[in-house]
Amino acid sequence: MQTGATAKISGGLSERRVAIYASRYFGAPLKEILIEALTPDASTRKYYRVMSERNPAETFIISLYPTPFNQHENSFIDTTRLFEQASLPVPKIIDIADIDGIILQEDLGDCSLTEWLCGANGRSNEHGRMLESAIYLIARIQSATDLAKKTGSIAGRHAFDFDKLSWELEYFFVHFFGSLKENRFTPSQETGIKRDLGAIAADLAGRPRVLTHRDYHGMNLMVDGSGDLRIIDHQDARLGPASYDLVPLLLERRMHPADESWVDGQLDYFLESRSRIGLPLIKWNELKYEFNLMTVQRLLKAIGTFSYQTAVVGRGEAYENYIPPAIETVLRAMSKPGMKEYPALREALEISV
Numbered sequence: 001m002q003t004g005a006t007a008k009i010s011g012g013l014s015e016r017r018v019a020i021y022a023s024r025y026f027g028a029p030l031k032e033i034l035i036e037a038l039t040p041d042a043s044t045r046k047y048y049r050v051m052s053e054r055n056p057a058e059t060f061i062i063s064l065y066p067t068p069f070n071q072h073e074n075s076f077i078d079t080t081r082l083f084e085q086a087s088l089p090v091p092k093i094i095d096i097a098d099i100d101g102i103i104l105q106e107d108l109g110d111c112s113l114t115e116w117l118c119g120a121n122g123r124s125n126e127h128g129r130m131l132e133s134a135i136y137l138i139a140r141i142q143s144a145t146d147l148a149k150k151t152g153s154i155a156g157r158h159a160f161d162f163d164k165l166s167w168e169l170e171y172f173f174v175h176f177f178g179s180l181k182e183n184r185f186t187p188s189q190e191t192g193i194k195r196d197l198g199a200i201a202a203d204l205a206g207r208p209r210v211l212t213h214r215d216y217h218g219m220n221l222m223v224d225g226s227g228d229l230r231i232i233d234h235q236d237a238r239l240g241p242a243s244y245d246l247v248p249l250l251l252e253r254r255m256h257p258a259d260e261s262w263v264d265g266q267l268d269y270f271l272e273s274r275s276r277i278g279l280p281l282i283k284w285n286e287l288k289y290e291f292n293l294m295t296v297q298r299l300l301k302a303i304g305t306f307s308y309q310t311a312v313v314g315r316g317e318a319y320e321n322y323i324p325p326a327i328e329t330v331l332r333a334m335s336k337p338g339m340k341e342y343p344a345l346r347e348a349l350e351i352s353v
Contacts (some may be wrong), residue, residue, distance in 0.1 A: 014046055014064055015035055015037075015048075017064065017100065017101070017102070018035055018048050018050060018062050018064055018102070019033045019035060019050075020100075021062070021097055021100050021102050021104075022035070022050040022052070022062070025095060025104065026052040026054075028052040028053075028054060032052050032053040032054060033050065033051075033052055033053075034050065034051045034052065034053060034056065035048050035049070035050055036048060036049035036050075038061070044065075044066060045063050045064060045065055045066075046063075046064045047061060047062065047063055047064070048061070048062045048064065049061055049062075049107060050062055059107045060094060060104050060105065060106070060107050061091070061104070061105045061106070061107050061108075062102055062103070062104055062105075063076070063102070063103040063105065064101060064102055065101035065102070065103075066101065067101055068098055068099050068100065068101050069098050069101060070098060071096050071098040074098070074103075074235075075154045075155075075235040075236065075237075076103060076234070076235035077093065077096065077103065078153055078154045078155070079153065079154065079155050079234050079235050079237045080093055080234070081153075082144065082147065082148055082151065082153040082155055082156075082237075083141075083144070083231065083234060083237075085144075085147060085151070086140070086141075086143070086144035086147055088137070088140060088141060088144065088231060089137075089228065089229065089230045089231060090230065090231050090232070090234060091105045091106040091107075091108055091230060091232060092105065092106040093105055093106075094106065108222040108224050108230050108232070109222065109223075109224060109225060111222065111223045112218055112219045112220075112221060112222055112223070113130065113134060113218040113219075113221035113222070113223060113229060114217070114218030114219050114253075116130060116223045117130065117131070117218065130223075130229070131266070132269055133228075133229050134216075134218075134221055134229060134249055135246070135249070135266060135269050135270050135273055136269075136273045137221075137229060137231065138213075138216065138245045138246060138249070138270065138273070139270065139273035139274045139276075139277050139279065140277065141211050141212065141213055141231075141237075141245070142210040142211055142212075142242060142274070142279060143277050143278075143279060144211050145209075145210045145211040145239070148211050148237075148239070155211060155237035155238055155239070156211070156239065158238035158239065159209055159238055159239040159240065160204065160205065160209070160212070160238060160239065160240035160241065160244065161205050162201050162202055162205040164238075165200075165201035165204055165205055165297060166197070166198060166201040168297070168300075168301040168304070169197040169198075169200065169201055169297065169300060169301065169304075170194075170197070171301065171304040171305075171308075172197075172300040172301055172303055172304030172307075173193065173194065173197065173304075174304070175304045175305075175307040175308040175311065175312070176300075176303050176304055176307040176323075176352070177193075177348065177352065179307055179308060179311040179312050180307035180310060180311040180323075181307075181352050183348070183352060185348070189344065189348070192343070192344030192345075193344045193345050193348050195344065196342035196343070196344050196345035197300075197345065199340065199342065200293065200296055200297050200342065201297070203293060203340075204241055204290075204293060204294065204297055207241040207242075207290055208241070208242065209239040209240055209241065210239065210240070210241075210242050211237060211238075211239060212237060212238060212239065212240040212241075212244040212245050213231065213234055213236075213237055213245050214234075214236040214237055214238055214240070214244070214245075215233055215236060215248065216244075216245035216246075216248050216249050217248040217249060217252050217253055218249065218253070219253075220232050220233040220234075241290055241294055242274075242282060242287070242290070243287060243290045243291040243294045244294055244298065246266070246267070246270060246291060246294075247291070247294050247295050247298040247299065248298060248302070250263055250266055251263070251295060251298075251299065251326075251329055252298070252299065252302050252322075252326070253302075253322050254322070254325050254326075254329075255321060255322070255325060256325055257325050257328050257329045257332060258329070260332075264288075267284075267287060267288065267291060270287075271284070271287065285338075288336075289336075289338055289339070292333040292334075292336045292339055293333075293339070295329060295330065295333040296330050296333050296334055296342075299326045299329055299330050299333075300330060302322075302326060303323055303326050303327065303330075305319075306319040306320065306322050306323050306326070307319075307323065310323075324353060327349055327352075327353055328353075330349065331346065331349060331350070334346060
């Protein structure tokens with residue numbers, strides 16, 4: 001996570017809500033509460049590191065929701081309990097103040113997998129080992145599929161069905177072609193593009209489903225003080241294709257498209273990891289086809305998010321540079337042997353680059 005400076009209460013409404021809660025939790029006066037704002041990604045929640053002057057070494061993370069919530073219907077709490085039951089490494093929930101819109105969590109520090117990998121440049125063995133750990137965790141998440149269904153978890157009741165996949169692709173259409181590029185399509189062009197997007201959603205919706213994290217990129221994996229990976233931002237977990245979490249981990253938020261032989265090596269390790277855990281066999285050709293199709297859908301969804309953040313929110317400095325390599329990766333995936341033709345979508349992407 002990127003962080004701001006540690007400070008006493010600044011007077012903002014959100015900071016004051018956090019400070020009042022922390023004062024109550026620590027049993028310390030407001031003037032002794034220290035708050036560090038943690039920059040969120042594209043989330044409606046705000047995150048803060050809190051501590052008291054009496055014991056500044058004891059820090060916690062507060063997730064602040066815009067409004068109060070019902071803890072029995074909160075997806076983060078529900079999914080955390082599911083992941084804990086499956087022995088998956090997530091931060092511990094220490095306290096829940098649903099009336100205050102607050103969840104107090106274990107502090108995992110500031111080193112994400114993305115930052116760790118950047119610091120490991122030139123140390124390929126360490127780089128490869130940590131990435132393999134992240135891929136193995138995907139297989140472990142998938143091994144909790146039956147548990148998610150059996151326990152009635154929110155994650156086991158939600159899925160990447162046709163409606164969800166279609167909504168994400170419509171979001172891409174609106175914010176990439178519309179908000180960012182301001183394209184003007186003829187009715188027949190728009191119909192053709194949306195027909196192609198619908199075909200992608202339908203194909204993926206028919207794939208076998210396993211438990212997925214849903215936003216499994218390097219900023220949502222933290223390297224803790226022991227050097228182990230811990231999973232965060234898992235509240236949107238749901239059932240989806242087995243290749244789903246591999247795409248953001250390997251291909252998303254890159255300045256240049258990934259080397260294809262390197263990607264194939266990671267897919268091999270994923271199949272090996274599933275086998276080690278005892279999950280059902282996936283044939284290489286089936287995985288490769290699904291991965292290519294998932295690359296198209298997931299990266300289009302990501303391009304939609306990057307476009308919205310750039311054109312609507314005004315955060316282009318953080319997102320805009322990811323868009324061209326993501327489009328190049330999508331076009332490359334669409335060209336793979338065995339992939340169906342999406343001519344209207346391809347043409348629209350090519351002229352928009």
